[in-house]
Amino acid sequence: MAINDLGRDAMAGTFHPLVEDGIIGPKTEAAFHEVLKAAGPDRFVGTLGRGMGFFGGAEDVAEIA
Secondary structure, three states: OHHHHHHHHHHHHHOOOOOOOOOOOHHHHHHHHHHHHHHOHHHHHHHHHHHOOOOOOHHHOOOOO
16 A cells, blocks of 8 residues: 555654445544655655556556657
C-alpha cells in the first residue's frame, strides 16, 4: 500500500501503518492528512499516482500522432 510506504519514509518512526480492512473512514482520512503534511503535495501525489499506475517512465507513454 503506497500510503503506508510513503508514511514510513516521510515520517520515520512516528507513522502507524493503515490496516487494509476495506473500510475507509476517519483513520484513513487522518493517515492521508498526516502523510500529505509530512511528504508535501508533489511527493504525495507522485507516489500515489505511480502506485496506481497513472505515472510511469517516459517509455510508458504512448506517442500520440
